[in-house]
Amino acid sequence: TTHYLFIVVVAVNSTLLTINAGDYILYTDWMWTSFVVFSVSQSTMLAVGAIYYMLFTGVPGTATYYATIMTIYTWVAKGAWFALGYPYDFIVVPIWIPSAMLLDLSYWATRRNKHAAIIIGGTLVGLSFPLFNMVNLLLVRDPLETAFKYPRPTLPAYMTPIEPQVGKFYNSPVALGSGASAVLTVPMAALGAKLNTW
Numbered sequence: 297t298t299h300y301l302f303i304v305v306v307a308v309n310s311t312l313l314t315i316n317a318g319d320y321i322l323y324t325d326w327m328w329t330s331f332v333v334f335s336v337s338q339s340t341m342l343a344v345g346a347i348y349y350m351l352f353t354g355v356p357g358t359a360t361y362y363a364t365i366m367t368i369y370t371w372v373a374k375g376a377w378f379a380l381g382y383p384y385d386f387i388v389v390p391i392w393i394p395s396a397m398l399l400d401l402s403y404w405a406t407r408r409n410k411h412a413a414i415i416i417g418g419t420l421v422g423l424s425f426p427l428f429n430m431v432n433l434l435l436v437r438d439p440l441e442t443a444f445k446y447p448r449p450t451l452p453a454y455m456t457p458i459e460p461q462v463g464k465f466y467n468s469p470v471a472l473g474s475g476a477s478a479v480l481t482v483p484m485a486a487l488g489a490k491l492n493t494w
Contacts, residue, residue, distance in 0.1 A: 322388040322433065331430070338390060339425040343418040346396050350413065356404035359417075363396035382446050385436045391428035395421045 322334060346359035367389065374387040399417035406412035433439070 322390060322429070323386065331426075331433070334390075335426040335429065338392075339395070339422050342392055342395060342425065343399065343421045346399055346421075347414055347417065350400070350403060351410050354408065356400045356408070359396040359399040359403070360393060363392035366390075366392055383442060385439075385442055386446055388429075388432055388436060391425070391432050394428055395425045398424055 322331075342363065346362045349362050350356070350358040370387075370389045374389055377387050378384060398420040399413065402417035402420060403409075403413040406416065436442070
């Protein structure tokens, strides 16, 4: 019982780490300006959380399950914003599942080699996650129109759209700090995985 309870605790806390690495939702009103920060923080936290959870269980497929939890959580948040009167495209749900599947595949293909999972799987996540999400963002009808027509009432100053400069990265201490903190969790996760084997 304690073993399975700990698995649940790991899943919940890893999910909280990921959704708090920067902003786990791509809001239309700032998604183009924050794409770099989002990609770095979320791909890092997906790899860290999923690998830790997967190595703890030792079962390929756990990373996909982990990504599915976050996807469901985000769809609930999307529904909440939609219920408040915002358009369907106001929130773009991140594409975690395909990258997590690549992570599971690398763990399975290397016969559950944890080092290969970290190196190969982490690389696949880092390369594929921004690609999947960029394709997803391109499907939004008119992000700039949506951004200026439906601004968030609680929009922080560093995220406020000033002018339509697609692709420009704003120098935000908060955004840079969240991305940097996410990157710094990689060695800590590796250490945790190592200690777990002892």
